Amino acid sequence: MANETYESLNKRLINIRRDLHEYPELSGEEYETTGKIRRWLEEEGISVLDVPKLQTGVIAEIKGDKSGPVIAVRADIDALPIEEKTNLPFASRNSGVMHACGHDFHTASILGTAFLLNDRKHELKGTVRFIFQPAEEIAAGARQVIEAGALEGVSAIFGMHNKPDLPVGTVGLKEGPLMASVDRFEMTVKGKGGHAGIPDNSIDPIQAAGQIIGGLQSVVSRNISSLHNAVVSITRVQGGSSWNVIPDRVEMEGTVRTFQKEAREAVPKHMKRVAEGIAAGFGAEAEFRWFPYLPSVMNDARFIQTAEQTAESLGLQTVRAEQSPGGEDFALYQEKIPGFFVWMGTNGTEEWHHPAFTLDEKALPAAAEFFARLAVNVLEQTE
Numbered sequence: 001m002a003n004e005t006y007e008s009l010n011k012r013l014i015n016i017r018r019d020l021h022e023y024p025e026l027s028g029e030e031y032e033t034t035g036k037i038r039r040w041l042e043e044e045g046i047s048v049l050d051v052p053k054l055q056t057g058v059i060a061e062i063k064g065d066k067s068g069p070v071i072a073v074r075a076d077i078d079a080l081p082i083e084e085k086t087n088l089p090f091a092s093r094n095s096g097v098m099h100a101c102g103h104d105f106h107t108a109s110i111l112g113t114a115f116l117l118n119d120r121k122h123e124l125k126g127t128v129r130f131i132f133q134p135a136e137e138i139a140a141g142a143r144q145v146i147e148a149g150a151l152e153g154v155s156a157i158f159g160m161h162n163k164p165d166l167p168v169g170t171v172g173l174k175e176g177p178l179m180a181s182v183d184r185f186e187m188t189v190k191g192k193g194g195h196a197g198i199p200d201n202s203i204d205p206i207q208a209a210g211q212i213i214g215g216l217q218s219v220v221s222r223n224i225s226s227l228h229n230a231v232v233s234i235t236r237v238q239g240g241s242s243w244n245v246i247p248d249r250v251e252m253e254g255t256v257r258t259f260q261k262e263a264r265e266a267v268p269k270h271m272k273r274v275a276e277g278i279a280a281g282f283g284a285e286a287e288f289r290w291f292p293y294l295p296s297v298m299n300d301a302r303f304i305q306t307a308e309q310t311a312e313s314l315g316l317q318t319v320r321a322e323q324s325p326g327g328e329d330f331a332l333y334q335e336k337i338p339g340f341f342v343w344m345g346t347n348g349t350e351e352w353h354h355p356a357f358t359l360d361e362k363a364l365p366a367a368a369e370f371f372a373r374l375a376v377n378v379l380e381q382t383e
Contacts, residue, residue, distance in 0.1 A: 024079030064124020075110035076136035112368025164348025172321030172343030182327030193248035
């Protein structure tokens with residue numbers, strides 16, 4: 001791009017990002033955000049599709065060669081229930097709501113991609129569909145987009161997440177698993193309540209639960225392959241109501257994070273066996289319940305070389321992306337079609353979901369150009 005155009009794009013994307021940051025909206029409530037995105041696209045003459053099943057979010061398209069394939073680029077648009085503490089002049093005006101995960105950056109960047117490709121649509125060997133997705137933070141938006149039919153006819157999908165610990169101008173790339181699958185479990189340990197001073201007349205579920213908590217850590221260390229990754233975290237333990245009464249039950253819940261399908265399938269089986277076995281040893285009973293939530297973000301290896309070449313052609317540095325135990329509902333798209341998700345360096349001050357989270361806006365045009373060039377390159381290679 002010419003320097004003047006680059007500077008103009010940079011200024012425009014900064015203004016868009018700050019507008020979004022100042023007026024964030026929670027998952028499923030992104031009505032004003034949706035209206036703004038639609039307006040910005042329509043001002044450029046970019047076609048916004050009518051998707052009645054989507055209450056929030058925007059689907060748009062730029063058509064080049066109509067006989068070519070359709071690929072998609074996705075950005076998430078929702079914010080978090082966090083009180084902002086950045087002291088920025090464009091800090092959130094919506095009390096208790098903040099773009100603390102950088103979705104304002106994602107949205108502004110991919111709008112920039114749409115602006116760039118709209119000026120170059122004659123170069124496109126196919127169609128680029130833009131998915132401005134709601135409700136990523138509650139893992140509902142991707143399902144809504146899929147159920148609304150917005151993936152129909154799409155052959156591949158691409159997306160990103162800002163990465164505060166990478167410098168601006170750096171793109172993290174990796175084939176295979178990038179972000180963890182996210183699952184939740186609940187457990188009830190049932191015993192027999194009684195007097196705390198006469199424990200031999202009771203079956204203490206607290207004692208059993210304590211042993212179960214320790215035993216569950218052996219699932220990762222002794223039942224999962226050392227070549228695989230898994231985390232078991234018990235995050236809530238609740239039982240008892242008085243200092244001198246042994247309760248009859250203890251409730252527990254937590255999360256499991258894995259990267260490989262084999263590990264995800266194996267962990268709940270081992271957890272159930274360990275919990276039930278330990279409980280039985282105390283004369284208690286353990287009820288184990290498993291709630292699948294999100295699969296792992298699994299990058300299709302066929303796109304790694306194109307992504308590397310795209311970044312290098314723009315003067316961006318590529319690094320091997322580090323895996324994150326965080327979850328992303330982009331993974332649901334990848335269960336349907338091939339996809340590739342990247343880290344975009346933003347030189348942030350804090351990690352995701354922190355009330356003082358900020359990022360370097362110089363990354364905006366870099367991200368916009370990367371996805372514009374990537375779309376052109378992928379369509380050329382898949383026509």
